[in-house]
Amino acid sequence: AQSVAQPEDQVNVAEGNPLTVKCTYSVSGNPYLFWYVQYPNRGLQFLLKYITGDNLVKGSYGFEAEFNKSQTSFHLKKPSALVSDSALYFCAVREGRGSTLGRLYFGRGTQLTVWP
Amino acid sequence: DTGVSQDPRHKITKRGQNVTFRCDPISEHNRLYWYRQTLGQGPEFLTYFQNEAQLEKSRLLSDRFSAERPKGSFSTLEIQRTEQGDSAMYLCASSPRTGPTDTQYFGPGTRLTVL
Numbered sequence: 456a457q458s459v460a461q462p463e464d465q466v467n468v469a470e471g472n473p474l475t476v477k478c479t480y481s482v483s484g485n486p487y488l489f490w491y492v493q494y495p496n497r498g499l500q501f502l503l504k505y506i507t508g509d510n511l512v513k514g515s516y517g518f519e520a521e522f523n524k525s526q527t528s529f530h531l532k533k534p535s536a537l538v539s540d541s542a543l544y545f546c547a548v549r550e551g552r553g554s555t556l557g558r559l560y561f562g563r564g565t566q567l568t569v570w571p
Numbered sequence: 572d573t574g575v576s577q578d579p580r581h582k583i584t585k586r587g588q589n590v591t592f593r594c595d596p597i598s599e600h601n602r603l604y605w606y607r608q609t610l611g612q613g614p615e616f617l618t619y620f621q622n623e624a625q626l627e628k629s630r631l632l633s634d635r636f637s638a639e640r641p642k643g644s645f646s647t648l649e650i651q652r653t654e655q656g657d658s659a660m661y662l663c664a665s666s667p668r669t670g671p672t673d674t675q676y677f678g679p680g681t682r683l684t685v686l
Contacts, residue, residue, distance in 0.1 A: 459613075487672055498575070498662055498677035499614070506672045545613050557604060557627055557666075559675060561613030 457482045459548050461562035468536045468569055476531040476565045478546030487549040488529040489559065490520055492542045499545060505529060516540070536569045543567075573598055575678035577663050583684045584653055591649045592681045596665030603646050604675060605638055607631065608660040620646060621668065653685045 458481045468474045480486055487506055491499040503514025510522045520531045531544060543566050547559040576595045584590050596603050602621050606614035617636070619627040622643035632638070635653075640646040650657055660682050664675040 489674070491677070496679075496682075498577075498679045499664075501674050501676060504672070504674060547613075557602060557619035557621075558616035558629070559604075559606075559614075561615070563611070563613050 457548055457550060457560045459546050459560055459562040461544075461546055461565045463565050464563070465566045465568065468567075470538050470569050470571050471535050474533050474536045474540070474567065474569070476544050476546075476567060478529045478531065478562060479527050480529060480546070480548045481527065482548050482550060484550060486527075486529075488520075488522065489547040489549070490514065490518070490529075490531050491545045491547065493545065493564070494542050502531070502544075538569050538571055541567055541569050575663055575665050575676055577661075577678040577681050579681060580679060581682050581684075583686065585686050586653060586655060588653055589649065589651045590653060590683065591647055592661055592663075592683075594646045594648070594663030594665075594678060596645070596663070597676060599667070600665035600676075601643075601668035602666045602673070602675075603640055604664040604666075605646070605648050606662040606664065608662055608680070609658075614662055617648075650683075653683075655685045658683055658685045 460479045489504045490502040505512045505522045513519045543564045545564050546562045578593045604619045605617040608614045618638050620640040635651045638648045660680045662680045664677045666673040666675045
């Protein structure tokens with residue numbers, strides 16, 4: 456069965472500091488991994504995804520994520536946090552090649568707060 | 572910007588009433604998904620269409636729930652005899668048909684409150 460864990464409900468960082476939002480996953484076969492961000496009363500906005508290839512994926516708004524197969528992790532990172540990055544972040548996984556299923560499995564979300 | 576749109580954005584109803592939500596996907600996106608998000612949780616998959624065919628349904632989609640995509644464009648999600656436990660944000664997403672690597676783009680959601 457596929458699942459995603461986001462071990463931290465909240466992450467607090469100072470503006471200008473690096474940030475990391477953690478995600479681990481469990482999936483049969485090759486994983487396709489995604490990060491989304493949600494602002495209050497809004498839908499989810501796509502940030503980045505890992506399909507194959509380079510383990511470091513770059514996405515929108517200066518975010519990047521590192522895929523680590525041995526640790527089954529896909530942590531979201533940003534070198535220098537902005538107050539405007541404060542939002543709810545979701546990690547999601549999808550079954551890999553050979554699957555016709557469409558669903559994404561989401562973690563519970565991590566609330567990121569960047570203070571000035 | 573012609574992103575995914577959902578209507579209504581908010582719906583308040585009394586227990587036992589029927590409600591219907593509409594989703595308009597991004598133009599030419601073949602795939603359409605419905606998810607439900609409750610407070611403090613990530614979105615949970617409900618159902619998935621490829622064109623007008625409903626290919627996958629979650630066990631969360633009880634007999635009171637029905638979804639359609641009659642012409643392969645917009646979709647509707649109907650909940651009959653609503654219960655307080657149905658209160659949630661209902662999210663729609665669409666993606667082009669490029670395979671399992673395709674990105675799902677989400678609409679703003681419909682927030683349902685059942686009194």
